[in-house]
Amino acid sequence: MAAVLEVDGLRKRFGGVTAVNGVSLALEARRIYGLIGPNGSGKTTFFNCITGLERRDAGRVIFKGERIDQLKPYQIALRGIGRTFQVIRVFPELTALENLIVVTRGDAGAAGRRARELLGLVRLDGLRNEYAGNLSYGQQKLVEFARVLMRDPALILLDEPAAGVNRTLLNDLLEAVRRLRDQGATVLLVEHDMKVVMGLCETVFVLDHGDKIAEGPPGAIQADERVIEAYFGR
Amino acid sequence: MIRAFLATLAGVLVLLAVYPTFGTGYGVRATQQVFMWIVLAGSWNLISGLTGYVSFGHVAFYGIGAYAGAILVTRAGWAWEPAALAGGLAACLLAVLIGYPCLRLKGPYFAIAMLGLNEVLRALVSYFEGLTGGGSGLSLPTLDASVPIYYAMGLTAMLVTLLTYRIVTSRFGLRLMTIREDEVAAEAMGIDTARHKLGAFILSAAGPGIAGALTARDQGYIEPVSVFPLAMTITMIVMALFGGKGTVWGPVLGAAVLFVAQEMLWARFPYLHQLLFGTIIVAVVLLMPRGVLGILQMKYRLPRTI
Numbered sequence: 348m349a350a351v352l353e354v355d356g357l358r359k360r361f362g363g364v365t366a367v368n369g370v371s372l373a374l375e376a377r378r379i380y381g382l383i384g385p386n387g388s389g390k391t392t393f394f395n396c397i398t399g400l401e402r403r404d405a406g407r408v409i410f411k412g413e414r415i416d417q418l419k420p421y422q423i424a425l426r427g428i429g430r431t432f433q434v435i436r437v438f439p440e441l442t443a444l445e446n447l448i449v450v451t452r453g454d455a456g457a458a459g460r461r462a463r464e465l466l467g468l469v470r471l472d473g474l475r476n477e478y479a480g481n482l483s484y485g486q487q488k489l490v491e492f493a494r495v496l497m498r499d500p501a502l503i504l505l506d507e508p509a510a511g512v513n514r515t516l517l518n519d520l521l522e523a524v525r526r527l528r529d530q531g532a533t534v535l536l537v538e539h540d541m542k543v544v545m546g547l548c549e550t551v552f553v554l555d556h557g558d559k560i561a562e563g564p565p566g567a568i569q570a571d572e573r574v575i576e577a578y579f580g581r
Numbered sequence: 582m583i584r585a586f587l588a589t590l591a592g593v594l595v596l597l598a599v600y601p602t603f604g605t606g607y608g609v610r611a612t613q614q615v616f617m618w619i620v621l622a623g624s625w626n627l628i629s630g631l632t633g634y635v636s637f638g639h640v641a642f643y644g645i646g647a648y649a650g651a652i653l654v655t656r657a658g659w660a661w662e663p664a665a666l667a668g669g670l671a672a673c674l675l676a677v678l679i680g681y682p683c684l685r686l687k688g689p690y691f692a693i694a695m696l697g698l699n700e701v702l703r704a705l706v707s708y709f710e711g712l713t714g715g716g717s718g719l720s721l722p723t724l725d726a727s728v729p730i731y732y733a734m735g736l737t738a739m740l741v742t743l744l745t746y747r748i749v750t751s752r753f754g755l756r757l758m759t760i761r762e763d764e765v766a767a768e769a770m771g772i773d774t775a776r777h778k779l780g781a782f783i784l785s786a787a788g789p790g791i792a793g794a795l796t797a798r799d800q801g802y803i804e805p806v807s808v809f810p811l812a813m814t815i816t817m818i819v820m821a822l823f824g825g826k827g828t829v830w831g832p833v834l835g836a837a838v839l840f841v842a843q844e845m846l847w848a849r850f851p852y853l854h855q856l857l858f859g860t861i862i863v864a865v866v867l868l869m870p871r872g873v874l875g876i877l878q879m880k881y882r883l884p885r886t887i
Contacts, residue, residue: 400768421768436765441762450770452752
């Protein structure tokens with residue numbers, strides 16, 4: 348099966364620091380992938396290069412058979428890649444509902460209904476007219492998640508979706524991610540919570556100092572010596 | 582509530598429409614000035630209040646409109662009505678030209694670039710004497726059109742406010758606000774921020790351009806220092822901030838209240854009025870950065886349409 352996303356030799360340097368050092372990977376449709384690694388291993392930079400927020404120095408990013416590494420962030424988003432951020436980026440002075448509606452075009456009525464439906468999914472429909480900035484950290488995270496879904500992206504990049512979200516909500520969220528996968532989306536998530544990664548992901552990539560040091564099913568990754576070394580030292 | 586508001590609004594509009602038939606000369610002039618400030622503060626609000634890109638040289642559009650209008654009237658013999666529209670168009674063209682490079686700049690850099698633009702334009706109109714009369718200014722042929730210009734200015738103020746209403750209640754307006762809230766997130770969510778900023782910038786230039794051309798016609802004489810003053814930019818900013826940036830009626834409220842306050846201070850304290858006005862500015866920024874309507878909106882969860 349053809350890959351939804353193909354990353355080939357992606358490299359990004361900040362001054363003397365090589366954040367991503369020639370990483371290659373391929374994501375297939377209808378699967379959930381994990382991207383793990385110690386702090387500073389280049390996970391977020393990798394996300395930023397794919398979504399165009401950072402200009403990569405070398406390498407190719409191919410999405411649905413087309414190169415996207417030269418495109419602007421909004422063009423990449425319109426092609427069907429959605430993402431959340433490690434540090435929440437909701438629009439604080441827009442209401443929860445407006446946060447979702449704002450990313451849509453066309454039929455306003457349909458957009459409103461879809462937004463209500465997604466807010467219902469993350470159990471925030473009752474707070475839809477509240478300014479997003481007034482919501483709790485976890486709730487803002489859910490607004491951000493719902494906002495990504497408004498565009499029905501083919502590829503969803505989630506940067507630490509579990510951090511700061513309580514268990515009940517988290518289970519809902521993970522269930523929602525699985526459902527998205529079943530509906531045909533591909534998900535790549537960065538996560539420090541190993542329980543989440545092991546329970547959800549089918550394939551895990553491990554980054555360390557910008558290098559991809561391992562790739563495989565969660566069980567094998569947990570036993571991989573290079574991975575253990577990267578996390579705990581020799 | 583909405584009915585009462587609309588009824589009051591209609592009453593005020595009717596009153597303003599018939600005002601020139603019975604008002605004093607000073608009263609009509611002062612009201613026309615309020616109209617002009619509504620145009621300026623409201624237009625500034627479109628780019629800076631909504632997208633958060635603070636323009637510190639918005640009077641440049643007023644100045645370019647004044648010169649475009651005055652030149653068309655004096656050198657090409659145009660009537661003032663089409664010359665006023667041409668003034669608005671000239672300002673929009675300037676916005677296209679400088680919007681591309683300047684709107685890439687973030688935060689204070691954009692503010693400074695706009696400030697610089699205004700200084701450059703003032704120097705340019707002084708330099709091209711043949712066309713603009715240079716430092717000695719440009720006199721327009723005598724014409725008494727003060728009442729029609731009162732209506733034209735009032736109409737422009739209405740249109741700017743109506744435009745703001747339409748934008749704020751649309752998804753286009755929400756998208757502009759996402760630029761203010763978090764431009765990176767807006768881009769990542771598929772919003773073409775560059776195009777939206779430019780669109781808002783062009784819309785924000787039209788009103789000041791028309792107001793400049795109308796004022797030039799009304800006063801009959803313009804010179805570089807009178808149509809490119811930094812103080813005017815500051816006043817329109819303060820008016821929008823006082824009323825509530827990003828709101829529909831904030832700039833209207835700010836223009837009316839602060840203009841009246843300024844006139845009263847000027848009349849009572851001829852030497853101290855600038856100091857007192859300055860104090861008001863500092864107080865507004867420190868005590869209510871959201872402005873009157875912004876505070877009400879947040880506190881009582883009023884809709885965006887105020």
